[in-house]
Amino acid sequence: MEEQKSRILIVDDEKVNLAILVELLKDKYHTLVAKSGQQALKRAFTAPHPDLILLDVMMPEMDGYQVCRELKNNPATQDIPVVFITAKDTETDEEQGLKVGAIDYITKPFSCPIIRARVHNHLELKRRGDLLKMLSDKDPLTNIANRRCFDNFLRKKWSIVQRAEQSLALLMIDIDYFKDFNDFYGHLEGDQCLKQVAQLMVNIPIRDTDLVARFGGEEFAVVMPLSDEAGAEQLAQKLMTALQQANIAHRHSQVSEQLTFSIGLAVMRPTLDDTIECLIERADKALYQAKHQGRNQYVISS
Numbered sequence: 001m002e003e004q005k006s007r008i009l010i011v012d013d014e015k016v017n018l019a020i021l022v023e024l025l026k027d028k029y030h031t032l033v034a035k036s037g038q039q040a041l042k043r044a045f046t047a048p049h050p051d052l053i054l055l056d057v058m059m060p061e062m063d064g065y066q067v068c069r070e071l072k073n074n075p076a077t078q079d080i081p082v083v084f085i086t087a088k089d090t091e092t093d094e095e096q097g098l099k100v101g102a103i104d105y106i107t108k109p110f111s112c113p114i115i116r117a118r119v120h121n122h123l124e125l126k127r128r129g130d131l132l133k134m135l136s137d138k139d140p141l142t143n144i145a146n147r148r149c150f151d152n153f154l155r156k157k158w159s160i161v162q163r164a165e166q167s168l169a170l171l172m173i174d175i176d177y178f179k180d181f182n183d184f185y186g187h188l189e190g191d192q193c194l195k196q197v198a199q200l201m202v203n204i205p206i207r208d209t210d211l212v213a214r215f216g217g218e219e220f221a222v223v224m225p226l227s228d229e230a231g232a233e234q235l236a237q238k239l240m241t242a243l244q245q246a247n248i249a250h251r252h253s254q255v256s257e258q259l260t261f262s263i264g265l266a267v268m269r270p271t272l273d274d275t276i277e278c279l280i281e282r283a284d285k286a287l288y289q290a291k292h293q294g295r296n297q298y299v300i301s302s
């Protein structure tokens with residue numbers, strides 16, 4: 001597959017400047033342009049987000065510093081490197097540019113080869129940063145969110161719902177008789193099975209605010225911020241149906257001819273005294289009960 005060209009957003013209120021920079025970069029990169037601060041923000045907040053932003057400082061209405069501050073305040077754009085390209089060439093100007101979060105500050109008139117070289121270097125750093133972030137949040141086997149990502153996500157969402165006095169649901173999912181699956185089919189087949197189950201779970205249309213993660217071993221978890229019991233129960237039913245339809249053979253399961261899982265579901269509207277451990281414990285207990293009652297079912301924590 002051909003590597004995708006990096007996207008560079010060029011922001012300047014003067015057409016001539018935009019044209020020069022586009023001409024300079026368009027052979028190697030996918031260039032996007034914006035003629036005002038507002039346009040720049042609108043463009044940057046829209047996915048696919050740019051990989052790098054070249055930003056003018058002096059623009060009417062909203063100047064470059066303000067644009068940069070807003071980009072850095074938004075989680076969707078805060079990691080996009082911003083490079084100021086400006087005629088404002090005093091030490092104070094440059095200091096302010098770097099203080100609002102820019103990675104670099106280039107003064108006009110600029111040298112074309114140096115712009116190209118700096119753009120290349122910043123994009124390379126961005127690419128490495130993205131890769132590192134992706135690797136640290138993903139489970140290498142199943143390619144879905146890992147335990148670390150789950151912990152961080154849950155912690156963040158927990159404090160949000162706690163402050164907002166809203167509820168949050170957690171589903172703990174465990175494949176039934178997975179040890180017997182491994183013993184009979186072998187660990188490679190076991191890995192395939194985990195991959196298949198993970199894929200099936202992330203393909204179920206859930207709200208994009210939810211997170212599906214591998215919790216560990218043959219256990220998976222779904223975090224549903226701002227969800228009530230009905231929403232979580234609906235998802236549990238969908239998961240059970242999807243696995244049933246996938247029809248993965250498991251000849252050594254004691255509950256079915258095919259692979260099944262058990263689900264423990266807990267919903268909490270946490271007060272400031274409640275802890276995340278308490279939520280996990282409730283979902284775990286419900287899961288234990290589902291196992292105890294014969295597996296291949298979900299149980300809602302009372």
Ligand SMILES: [Mg+2]
Binds near residue numbers: 012056
């Ligand atoms: Mg200008």
